[in-house]
Amino acid sequence: MIRSRRSRSLVAAVATFLPRPLRRFAHTRLLGYRLHPTATIGHAFIDIDSLEMGEGARIGHLVMIRGCEEVRLGAWAIVQMLVWINSVRAEKGFFRDVERRPALIMGHKSLITMLHFIDACDLVELEDFASLAGFGSLVQTHAVDLQTLRQNCAPVRISESSLVASRSTLLPGAIVPSCSIVAAGSVVNGKLVGHQLFGGVPARALRETDLSWGYFNRPRDGAPGAW
Template sequence: MRTLLAVSAAVLPGALRRFVHTRLLGYELAPTASIGHSIIDVDHLVMGERARIGHLVAMRGLEQVRLDEGAVVLMLVWVNAVRRSTGYFQGLEGRRPELLMGRHSLISVMHFVDACDLVELRDFAAIAGFGSIVQTHAVDMERMVQDASPVRIGEYSLVATRALLLPGAEVPPRSIVAAGSVVTRKLEGSYVFAGSPARAARPLSSDLPFFTRTHTEIA
C-alpha cells in the first residue's frame, strides 16, 4: 500500500501530493519544504525549511531520509536501498539504510546513490555535475557475502562529474573530488583529490569563498 501511495503521489498536483506525503505516508515536511513529481517510497522522511526534492527523483527501500534546512535533491536522481527487514545482508551488524543531508547540501542531476548503508552529506556538501555513483555495498570475496560500509562527504566539499565513491569512502571537509575520480577509502586534508584511486593532487586554501559561503546559490 505504501508503494502504491508513493507512486500515486508522483502524478498528483501539489496540494494533493503534499496531503498524501504528510497525512497518508506520515512524512514530516516543514511548511516551506517541497517535493516535485517524484516517487518517494521510504519508511521515514524529514525535510527542514526550504528543503527540496525536485522532479523525477526516485527514492526506495530506505529506512530514513533527512534533508536539513535548505538541502536540495534536484532531478533525475535515483536513491536505492535494501531494508534491514529483508535479511539480505546476513550477519551485518549496524547497517543503516539511510540518506542524511546537512544544511544547504546538494545532490544535483542524474546521479545514482546506493544507500544500503548510510550515505551522509554534511553541511554545504555537494554531489555536483552529472553522473556520479555513490556505492555502499559490494561482494566480500573471502566470506562470499554482501558487505556494506557508510559513505560520508564532509562539510563544504564537492564531488564533481562522474566520480565514483565506493564503500567506506570518506571525503574530508573543504575538499574537491575531481571529475572522473574514484574514492576507495577515507581521505584526509583539504585538497583536490584526483585519479583512480583518488590521491591528493594539490592543496586548497581554507578561506576560498566556496568554503565560507552561507547560501547554496552560485552565480
C-alpha cells in the same frame, strides 16, 4: 497514517502524478512524512519509512527514493531532478549479520545535483554545505567480498563544505574530508585525509585547497545563492 507496506508503495506511486496540494496531503497525512511548510517535493516517487525535510529543502522532479528506512534533509538541502536513491530495508534479510543503517542524511545547504545513482543500503551522509555536484556519479555502500562470497556494507560520507565532481565513484567506506574537492572521474575507495584537491583512480592528494575560496565560506543564514 498508512502502515501496510504494499499500500504505502501504492500511495507513493499515485502521489508521483498528483498536483502539488494533493501530493503534499499524500506525503504528510497518508505516509506520515514530516515536511517543513516551505519544503517541496516535485513529481517524485518516494517510498521509504521516514522522511524529514527542513526549511526550504527540496526534492526535484523525476527523483526516485526507495527502500530507505530514513531520509533526512536539513534546511535548504536540495536533491535536484533525475536522481535515483535505492536501498534494501533490513527486514528483507539481505546482508545477514551485517550492521547497517539504510539511510540518506543531508545537512544544512547540502546539494545533490542531476543524474546521480546512490546506493543507500548503508548510511550515505552529506554534511553541511557538502555537494555531490555535476552529473553521473555513483555512490556505492555495498559490495561482494570475493573471498567469503558475502555482501558487505560500509557507510559513505562527504564531509562539510566538500565537493565531488562529475562521474566520480565513491566506494563502500569512502570518506571525503572537509573543505576538499574530488576531481571529475575519480574513484574514492577509502578515507581521504586533509584539505586537498583529490583526483585519479584511486583518488590521491594533488594539492591543498585554498580555504579562502568562496565555496568554503558560504553564509549559513538565508536561502542559498547561485549555488
